[in-house]
Amino acid sequence: MSEFQKYPKNLGFWMPAEWETHEQCWMMWPTGLDLDRYPDTERMQKGYAAAANAISQFETVTIVANDSDTEECRNLIDQSVRVHNLQIDDSWCRDTGPTFITDGKKLGGVDWEFNNYGESLGPDYLNDQKLAKEITKITSSDYFDAPIILEGGGIHTDGKGTLMITEDVLLDPKRNPG
Structure with missing residues (x-):
């Protein structure tokens, strides 16, 4: 399987809305x-x-x-x-735990890179950085490692393709420079 095929979207996964x-x-x-x-x-x-x-x-x-x-x-x-x-x-489980996604039949978990809110609270969150992967193991979910620094609680979706996020969360130079 190519790297491109490993993206959740290309495997039929989507992020459901919170209210689903x-x-x-x-x-x-x-x-x-x-x-x-x-x-x-x-x-x-x-x-x-x-x-x-x-x-x-x-x-x-x-x-x-x-x-x-x-x-x-x-x-x-x-x-x-x-x-x-x-x-x-x-x-803060929503920030450091997996963002759950589904393909309609099975569950997946996205593991965002966590750097403690742009390192604003110090570097002492090494256990939380492992949490998403551990929860996906516990739930037998497909695991997706996302190379983007993001708190999972900083994104919202309607489950139909609209994503809401703030610039401060995604584009902060201490999170995702460039």
Whole structure:
């Protein structure tokens, strides 16, 4: 297969809109560098748990948590919420996890290059850089490595070909110079 044929679009994949039916929600438990930036850790964790518990009434929720945070996480969430242990640096799953795509039959995951928001918060996000690949393994999704620095939460689509993104996210000289 040529490199050109490996592009998701050329294999029939597309990024569905957020509001389309999907199987599950992935979240990351507040940890590490989150806790350094936000002083009210307990409130943050209770908020994440409340969101996970509410969403779990309608679809499967999986929370990624560090081993050291698992017990506290499980104490705050409903039993129906899954917890998967992976080493993570913060709680921004949409930015560092895979962007899920589909071909109508199977799931794919795009792994954007993550450089910590243009290195604005320092270089300490090495675990988060591995997250998308790990989640695609867990979900048995087709894996697509994208050589573009981008936070997955910085893009939106209607699922029909319209993509919304800000210049600050994609064209920042500390992300994608040139």
